[in-house]
Amino acid sequence: MTSGDWPTGAMRALALEGPGRVVQTSLPIPAPEPGTVLVRPAHVGLCGTDLELLHGTAAYLNDGRSGYPHVFGHEWWGRVVTADGGFAPGEAVVGHTMISCGLCPNCQRGRRAVCRNLIETGLYGQQGAAAEFIRLPAHALTRLPAGTREPWAVLVEPAVTVVESLERTGCGPFDRVAVLGTGTIGLLTVQLARHRGAEVEAIGIDPAGLELATKFGATAAYRPEDAPERAYSLVVEASGASAAFLRSLDLVETGGRVAVVGVAGEPVGGLVPGNFVLGGFDVYGIRHGLDHYERTVGLFASRVLDGAALVAEIVPAADAEQAFKLLEHGRSGRPKVILEMGGA
Ligand SMILES: [Zn+2]
Ligand SMILES: [Zn+2]
The missing domain is CATH 3.90.180.10 (Medium-chain alcohol dehydrogenases, catalytic domain)
Structure with missing residues (x-):
């Protein structure tokens, strides 16, 4: 044609x-x-x-x-x-x-x-x-x-944003990563962060989602209130819940990074601006991974992403x-x- x-x-x-x-x-x-x-x-x-x-x-x-x-x-x-x-x-x-x-x-x-x-x-x-x-x-x-x-080829779209979040924050072998949320973005983040050599722990409220995260290589799984505070060099907020964004600021270690991927629409109360200063951490708003389509297709083709x-x-x-x-x-x-x- x-x-x-x-x-x-x-x-x-x-x-x-x-x-x-x-x-x-x-x-x-x-x-x-x-x-x-x-x-x-x-x-x-x-x-x-x-x-x-x-x-x-x-x-x-x-x-x-x-x-x-x-x-x-x-x-x-x-x-x-x-x-x-x-x-x-x-x-x-x-x-x-x-x-x-x-x-x-x-x-x-x-x-x-x-x-x-x-x-x-x-x-x-x-x-x-x-x-x-x-x-x-x-x-x-x-x-x-x-x-x-x-059918899962549709997952290239959410995955490009996962690539962007781990690229921009420089996720690598020396990171202890917390991933909040066990939806599509969260579970793809667990897979890719493991591939990049990081230690990954999953945080969520769905037991079956946490179990899947463990299958993909997360070495621990917690409910949000049980996760260790100031313990992670990189926290990826992938749940889209405003409370989880607030919680991610407790989990990140001094000087660490927080990647916000979930789109939380509710206002957040109880935010203490001084904690950003004294915590010395960077917060990244991850908009989209527009430049990573080709690379992401390759990650699925080579089975890095399931x-x-x-x-x-x-x-x-x-x-x-x-x-x-x-x-x-x-x-x-x-x-x-x-x-x-x-x-x-
Ligand atoms: Zn979408
Ligand atoms: Zn333009």
């Missing part, structure tokens, strides 16, 4: 129509644009951000960047349909969440994640992947290994409502719920 065969007409899509409502809908297939590639999504992973969009509590809705109806889907992989930019039809690709303009001063300085004209797939400014087709600029796609069929072990359920697109319910009612253990979109 060449770019001359770009399909036209209507396509199926899943949309959030208002707080609590997921519907199957029909949309025009996006029209060709120079430099873009049409992709058929295979699988879409759901995460806490999708749940916030469903509940109407996402920042993107409240500040007007997004609105209903909303085609979600930012963790996904698919197959190229009509190619441009060096891609061939049938190739497996993962799509980037953040799409930068390449022209603004921040992009010119190489800081694409803070592009002034940023749009984000499935969040604001760019239709999500919970649809029969998605059109993206070629620069927002990364090739997956030939023969990819695995994606299959994180998958809780694979649900057909037609049962999207059921998939959101699974997400909503909090599962124990394996964290990832994935929608099957049909493009595999």
Whole structure:
């Protein structure tokens, strides 16, 4: 198929129509644009951000960047349909969440994640992947290994941010790392920090999640209140709970680092500013790992990261409502719920 065969007409899509409502809908297939590639999504992973969009509590809705109806889907992989930019039809690709303009001063300085004209797939400014087709600029796609069929390829998206957090904080062999949270980000962090030679301990409230963390190489597992204070050279807050952010400041040793990856929306009380000064630690806000897609694909391909072990359920697109319910009612253990979109 060449770019001359770009399909036209209507396509199926899943949309959030208002707080609590997921519907199957029909949309025009996006029209060709120079430099873009049409992709058929295979699988879409759901995460806490999708749940916030469903509940109407996402920042993107409240500040007007997004609105209903909303085609979600930012963790996904698919197959190229009509190619441009060096891609061939049938190739497996993962799509980037953040799409930068390449022209603004921040992009010119190489800081694409803070592009002034940023749009984000499935969040604001760019239709999500919970649809029969998605059109993206070629620069927002990364090739997956030939023969990819695995649903867990959707995990490349959360994993790029895990790579960013451990890169920016320089996680390595002399670190004792605490990972708060046993969701997708937390469990990928345990795996990658172990690979980088650090000693890793898991902190969480789900016994099955803590057990999984131990399987991935965590040498101890604690409930938040039981974890040793001032003991860790690096603390990664991956739970997204405001209380856990506060707790991470008790756990980090003097002069250590705290990487905040979970997006906690509730205000934090009881914060003592002087503790930052006397503790001499660095707190890193980890926005996204936009520059790590290729490397992250390699980490899965070489089995450094185990994606299959994180998958809780694979649900057909037609049962999207059921998939959101699974997400909503909090599962124990394996964290990832994935929608099957049909493009595999
Ligand atoms: Zn996500
Ligand atoms: Zn830009």
